[in-house]
Amino acid sequence: MEKITVNYTTLKSFVDNDRSTYDDIVKRFASGDAALTLDQIAQAYYATPFAGFVPLTALVATANQLYRNRDYRVAYFMYLDALEQDPFSLLLLKKAANASYLGAIDEAATRQLRDKVKRLQEVIKATGDGATPDTAFKVTQVNDEYEILYDIFHVKDVISQSVVRRDGAQVCDEMTVMILGDTAPRKVYFDVYGETEADMQDFFNRKKTY
Incomplete structure (x- = not known):
C-alpha cells in the first residue's frame, strides 16, 4: 500500500x-x-x-x-x-x-x-506502522486509536498509556498493549492532531472507567 x-x-x-x-x-x-x-x-x-x-x-x-x-x-x-x-x-x-x-x-x-x-x-x-514515534499512525481523535488497536492489532489488553514528545512540542501517544498471541507487551504509537498531553491523559483516565 x-x-x-x-x-x-x-x-x-x-x-x-x-x-x-x-x-x-x-x-x-x-x-x-x-x-x-x-x-x-x-x-x-x-x-x-x-x-x-x-x-x-x-x-x-x-x-x-x-x-x-x-x-x-x-x-x-x-x-x-x-x-x-x-x-x-x-x-x-x-x-x-x-x-x-x-x-x-x-x-x-x-x-x-x-x-x-x-x-x-x-x-x-497507510500513514505509518505505529512502531516508533516517527512512524506513528496519524489519527484525528483519540477514540480512533482504540479502534485501530482492537480491530487491526487484536489487542486483548491496554496496559498503559503515556505521552512522549517528538519534534519539540509535538506530542505522541504511546500505548503499551498485549496483543493476542504475543508473549510480551509491545508499544504502539499514535500522532493525534491537535491533542495536548493533558487531553490525552484525560481521555485515558475516562476510558479506564468505561
Missing part, C-alpha cells in the same frame, strides 16, 4: 479555500460512494479538524445508554445523527453498524457502514 503523507497546513488551506470540494467528499463518503479513492478519503478525514464540526457529545452518551439497554433501533438513528457532526469517527461508524446489525434494521446500511470503517482503517494504516 502506498504511504499517505499528511500535511495539516495544506489541509487547513484546502478547507479554507476549497470548502465545496471538501463538503462534496464528505457527502460522497456519507452516501457510501465506492468511487472515492483512499487519497480522497484521507484528504477529508485529516482535514476534518479544520471544518468546524462540533461533536454531539450528549447525543452520543444517550445513544450509548440506549445501546446498552438493547434499544438498538433508536440508538442506530441517534448514531446517524451524531455522524452528521462527526462524519469520520471510526467509533460512531462501528456503533451505528453494530446497532443496525443487532437490531436487524438494515442489512445494506450495515454493510455500507462496515465498508466505511474498513476504508478509514486502510487510510490510517
Whole structure:
C-alpha cells in the first residue's frame, strides 16, 4: 500500500479555500460512494479538524445508554445523527453498524457502514506502522486509536498509556498493549492532531472507567 503523507497546513488551506470540494467528499463518503479513492478519503478525514464540526457529545452518551439497554433501533438513528457532526469517527461508524446489525434494521446500511470503517482503517494504516514515534499512525481523535488497536492489532489488553514528545512540542501517544498471541507487551504509537498531553491523559483516565 502506498504511504499517505499528511500535511495539516495544506489541509487547513484546502478547507479554507476549497470548502465545496471538501463538503462534496464528505457527502460522497456519507452516501457510501465506492468511487472515492483512499487519497480522497484521507484528504477529508485529516482535514476534518479544520471544518468546524462540533461533536454531539450528549447525543452520543444517550445513544450509548440506549445501546446498552438493547434499544438498538433508536440508538442506530441517534448514531446517524451524531455522524452528521462527526462524519469520520471510526467509533460512531462501528456503533451505528453494530446497532443496525443487532437490531436487524438494515442489512445494506450495515454493510455500507462496515465498508466505511474498513476504508478509514486502510487510510490510517497507510500513514505509518505505529512502531516508533516517527512512524506513528496519524489519527484525528483519540477514540480512533482504540479502534485501530482492537480491530487491526487484536489487542486483548491496554496496559498503559503515556505521552512522549517528538519534534519539540509535538506530542505522541504511546500505548503499551498485549496483543493476542504475543508473549510480551509491545508499544504502539499514535500522532493525534491537535491533542495536548493533558487531553490525552484525560481521555485515558475516562476510558479506564468505561
